[in-house]
Amino acid sequence: MNVNQSVPPVPSFGQPQPVYPGYHQSSYGGQSGSTAPTIPYGAYNGPVPGYQQTPPQGMSRAPPSSGAPPASTAQAPCGQAAYGQFGQGDVQNGPSSTVQMQRLPGSQPFGSPLAPVGNQPAVLQPYGPPPTSAQVTAQLSGMQISGAVAPAPPSSGLGYGPPTSLASASGSFPNSASGGPRLPSMTGPLLPGQSFGGPSVSQPNHVSSPPPQALPPGTQMTGPLGPLPPMHSPQQPGYQPQQNGSFGPARGPQPNYGSPYPAAPTFGSQSGPQPLPPKRLDPDAIPSPQLSELPPQQKTRHRIDPDAIPSPIQVIEDDRNNRGTEPFVTGVRGQVPPLVTTNFLVKDQGNASPRYIRCTSYNIPCTSDMAKQAQVPLAAVIKPLARLPPEEASPYVVDHGESGPLRCNRCKAYMCPFMQFIEGGRRFQCCFCSCINDVPPQYFQHLDHTGKRVDAYDRPELSLGSYEFLATVDYCKNNKFPSPPAFIFMIDVSYNAIRTGLVRLLCEELKSLLDFLPREGGAEESAIRVGFVTYNKVLHFYNVKSSLAQPQMMVVSDVADMFVPLLDGFLVNVNESRAVITSLLDQIPEMFADTRETETVFVPVIQAGMEALKAAECAGKLFLFHTSLPIAEAPGKLKNRDDRKLINTDKEKTLFQPQTGAYQTLAKECVAQGCCVDLFLFPNQYVDVATLSVVPQLTGGSVYKYACFQVENDQERFLSDLRRDVQKVVGFDAVMRVRTSTGIRAVDFFGAFYMSNTTDVELAGLDGDKTVTVEFKHDDRLNEESGALLQCALLYTSCAGQRRLRIHNLALNCCTQLADLYRNCETDTLINYMAKFAYRGVLNSPVKAVRDTLITQCAQILACYRKNCASPSSAGQLILPECMKLLPVYLNCVLKSDVLQPGAEITTDDRAYVRQLVTSMDVAETNVFFYPRLLPLTKSPIESTTEPPAVRASEERLSNGDMYLLENGLNLFLWVGASVQQGVVQSLFSVSSFSQITSGLSVLPVLDNPLSKKVRGLIDSLRAQRSRYMKLIVVKQEDKLEMLFKHFLVEDKSLSGGASYVDFLCHMHKEIRQLLS
């Protein structure tokens, strides 16, 4: 029987086993009983003193108000563009201090607010005569990263000295503008072995050298960045010494590269003045076989041909073509899965699907010395409850009856396909700790001639990488099976929430949304109970018991000592209490319609929800809809401490830290209760996301932020997120433990959770979008033959109240040769880990130090490869491992992200928001977040239903005759080139010319023509792929909104001082060479 097919999901496996009396598992991880706090609940049977009860019938139309008139805070303008929230308000106000930028044809460097305006490339051309074609060819071929398994080039000696520095070629030296006439090829990378300054020899064969995809996997990727000629080339006496970039935008004094290399201590920092106007070469004047094939607008202005450095688009396309057609079968240890950007099906044959676990490397060095040498982080990104495509079955649920799941007596690992049965099947040896365990009689089975149990393929836990066990009562808090969880909706009804229409919109939506609470399997209705609270500076609880004719409100104004004024009737079944709930949701917007209360509390609200769950003895989730900085007198009261002057100082970290410890303390209590908090923020100004997101972050919840919320502009986005959030399947009251085979162990964890010890990841709630990243370190030598094993066990309460264990197993290879490590790495996962590591680092270290750490680590990784794995070659060549050839470009995107290098337009709240979002992103999300997808719209045939192939995220790739969609998982732009055909404009926007298109438009008109249908369909499909709704923003070329858009063209230099891809690659090369010398 093939367990992967045709077996009904739930029970057929693992028939309930008879009780084995001698085998008794005490608890999950041996300690669940003790970790669960046994909190005696107070008697809440009668009315509690301290609250004011409104008359039993009907409700007060005017809740208590402090009488404060709408303060100025209420009308505070939304001056700052919010992250992922570039609404109309943002459009009008725009980024501040923006010099009108006009786009130059071709490559307009991003970081050039003072760029000369106009289409006058000749004016911008400070250089001497255009190079000869032979020289350019030489540069291009020298840059050809795809130069295949580069034969070790002659290390030196064809007429030029040892290469100096790629950095000099990167245009990052000061004084660039003052240079005299130069021959562009002077510092351009040369083909290895080619004579510099000698006769110009055309090298067309190098231009057509094999593309990277032709390499066998793991082949040494020796794309030479080309040895560089000396700065002061004796062969070129007629030219001034080249101090600066001879390709790409030559720049004035570069604050961002603080000092000239090699010291370069301030690389990436961003204090100081903005860059001076760029001066560039005119590539149009450079004939070259490669360039002439490009459309004019794509012609490069860089001396390093961007087409010759590793392209994310190419790598993604190659993987799709090579690996997207066959299912990924998990039977073989240490297989590197297809990239996250490839669509593929998974067949579980003994290892967890990459949808659940992805590793930075699938081949781990045997010793810690090797691991230290390579500096490649050993980490797994785990998404225990990942949603699967419809074609793949959910994990089977195994029921071992009262005996519970079978585990190793010593290390408590769960039965899995790697356990070794011995002695005819009477015992098994643990694959994690080698302990010999007895097989309980009811689990006994004979072995076949290979030593395998004959029932191995009938039992998920013996044949699959992922499966679930029904947990016994021993795995439950207080040794009691859990009650079904509850959802509590807690709605800010202060002036801001009412004024924007939020409260009315939300209450209307909840009436229908409550029919879609998560259900288990084929259940008729959800087991989840619901409750409602509204609040401003006091809290209003509602009794919505089904027997009532009208809901009843109880007001608690003593927020300093929060309690729940009612038990009976607070948490109810939706169907039973539908009439009362509907009545309540109708009344709430009316009751508070005239409120003048602007102040809110926050901590007491969560406290109240948590106490309510505690009183009901269940886990659950709070949905908080909140608008403002909680300044009312109450625990957790905050003040506005936003201070942009702290950016780039040692105190910058305080902007990411919570203001007070009250939030952590509260979060801890929530975790103990299994109370997960999802926070929907609707701020008009600073609300201190860093502090408010502490509880969601530590309880496994989510934060959503809608700056300057207006119903007209933002309701689609908010309601879409809300529906998804309410409906998504959640595991409650969860504990996750990652066990490893001897030799490595989990040492560090990243994500939205709480840890009270060093091994157990506690999650009040965990949904299918959240990941936990785990880092491993050696504590002993590993063995090539036995490899390394991971087992992730997640104990959780399902949304129906069932206690379950989900198990994921993964076997990895181990190596004694570093080359094997580098051949089996996954760069996307590495970047996920490195981003999370860095984003946590900013809590404790200056961002500059965090950036430097990343750069150093990346250089060490690549230098180690170069030293130990690459074939000998000239030091002037940049040699990247095939699996890591995108590491520099992706790392650069992390370095210049808003958290690590903020631009002027990004708010403190936006940074804190993004920081916590990234913390629980999976690999696919970080991939597109850091390197957005840019899709041309009119290039592919109109009838094509597939997604158009992406282009690289650089302005050079934009054609002004085309339109592009850009998305990064949070933002979605439609960029319209100024020369787009009139017919196209008409078909898509229903206006007759480019100038009539409304900039900032967020909805495309629904028109009945193929182009309109195609573009709208594509937008829908992009949205469907992401966990949050992406609001569309139409950006016109040369419009001021284009600034926002350009922020996402991550291969270009950024306004905040982030390096371009080419510049960063050169810098990385320099760092590597320093490490090697």
Ligand SMILES: [Zn+2]
């Ligand atoms: Zn064991």
